[in-house]
Amino acid sequence: MKPAPFEYFAPSSLAEAVAILSEHADDAKILAGGQSLVPVLNSRLGRYNYIIDINGLSELAYIRTDDRWLQIGALTRQRAIEASELVARHAPLLSEATKYIAHLPIRTRGTIGGSISHADPAAEDPATMLALDAEFDLISARGPRTFKARDFFLGPLQTALAPEELLTGIRVPLHSSEKSFAFEEVSRRRGDFAIVGIAAELSWEADRVADARIAVCGLESGAIRLDAAERELSRIRPSEKAIATAARAAANSVEPQDDLHASSDYRRHLVEILTQRVLERATRRLRG
Numbered sequence: 001m002k003p004a005p006f007e008y009f010a011p012s013s014l015a016e017a018v019a020i021l022s023e024h025a026d027d028a029k030i031l032a033g034g035q036s037l038v039p040v041l042n043s044r045l046g047r048y049n050y051i052i053d054i055n056g057l058s059e060l061a062y063i064r065t066d067d068r069w070l071q072i073g074a075l076t077r078q079r080a081i082e083a084s085e086l087v088a089r090h091a092p093l094l095s096e097a098t099k100y101i102a103h104l105p106i107r108t109r110g111t112i113g114g115s116i117s118h119a120d121p122a123a124e125d126p127a128t129m130l131a132l133d134a135e136f137d138l139i140s141a142r143g144p145r146t147f148k149a150r151d152f153f154l155g156p157l158q159t160a161l162a163p164e165e166l167l168t169g170i171r172v173p174l175h176s177s178e179k180s181f182a183f184e185e186v187s188r189r190r191g192d193f194a195i196v197g198i199a200a201e202l203s204w205e206a207d208r209v210a211d212a213r214i215a216v217c218g219l220e221s222g223a224i225r226l227d228a229a230e231r232e233l234s235r236i237r238p239s240e241k242a243i244a245t246a247a248r249a250a251a252n253s254v255e256p257q258d259d260l261h262a263s264s265d266y267r268r269h270l271v272e273i274l275t276q277r278v279l280e281r282a283t284r285r286l287r288g
Contacts, residue, residue, distance in 0.1 A: 003041035010222060014139070017054055022141035024050040025164035032075055032114040033105050058155045060113070060168055061112060065090055069171040074113025078125075093181035093201050097128040100183065103191040113167045119222055122157045122193035126223035127182070129170070130215035131199035137169040138162075156222040170184045174238070178204050182281035185218075185276040188261060194218040195262045196270035198226075198250075200278040202233070204286055209233045214250065214278070216271060220257035228253040231277055238283045247276035 021028055024218050028050035031037055040046040040279075054060065060075035063084050070090040072081065078217035081098050090197035099108055099122050115125040116136065129136075129149040132284040136152055138145045141164060152160045161167065175181075196218040203211040212233040214226040229250035236242055255268030 005273060006049055006051050010056055014057055014058050014059060014227060017052060017057060018139055018141055018229050020052050021166060022164050029053055030166060031235055034111040035110040035115060036118045036120065037177035053177045063087060068174060072170045073113060074167045074169055075111050077113060078107040078110045080141045086235060090130060090174045092164060093132060094128055095182060097124045097183040097199055101123050112170060117159060117161060119157050119159050119168050121155055121222045122218050124194065124197055124217055126153055127197060127215040127217035130223055131201045131213045131223050132172045133213055135171045136167055138165045139168050140165040150225060153223050156220060160211055179284040180282040183273045184277045186270050187263055196267055196274055198274040198278045200282055202282050207237050208235055209238060214275060226250040227252060237278065243276055245281045246279060247272045250275040
């Protein structure tokens, strides 16, 4: 199939991209990796009169650190994240989760910014950003804005991005020895969309959980934090019983959908089982 006709722009600078987006915001779409957008265009599930290709904006493709953050440009390819030693050292949860994204050719083209902006309910990046308590930098002709991940994702395929805004960068707090993590996913086949995926990062004070961030993907609601499970872990020493209780709380707090791939009961079961697995692995990692 072929997309409906559109006018194509290939800006050579961020300022030019912002100006074009500002002029055509109500009927424009940003093209980065194209792994989500191009199938939508070709199937004519979405029609836009203006496509703004930002692949020439090399200033949006970077991985670097400062004394607080791992910083990732929105145009950074998922394959670059997967292969990055900086990501493996400073955001190991992101490194682990990225390996579950689709197949190698998709990760080679797909961008982290595109995945976050698209907010597909089954995508790994939004749930991982929630578990990492990431922050996002946005830009428009009106100026910059910053959002916490928890405030950015509003629902399936919905974010806080205004029509005239562009996501430019992601910031993730640096990993430390007082944190542990895990990611687990079930899909029909390796590389398929997640039926359910769970991302977790735990912060510790001695042997107690000081802060738990657990997020799920694969549900109709889109990526969300599992608050009920997080509350069960607050300020406790995780035991087998406590982890099981938190996993049940996670399952009871969601309303999964039925579809061709899984029933709601199966998805709820997966939320419980995978939450238990990630919490067990994160606890083992802390204990060495």
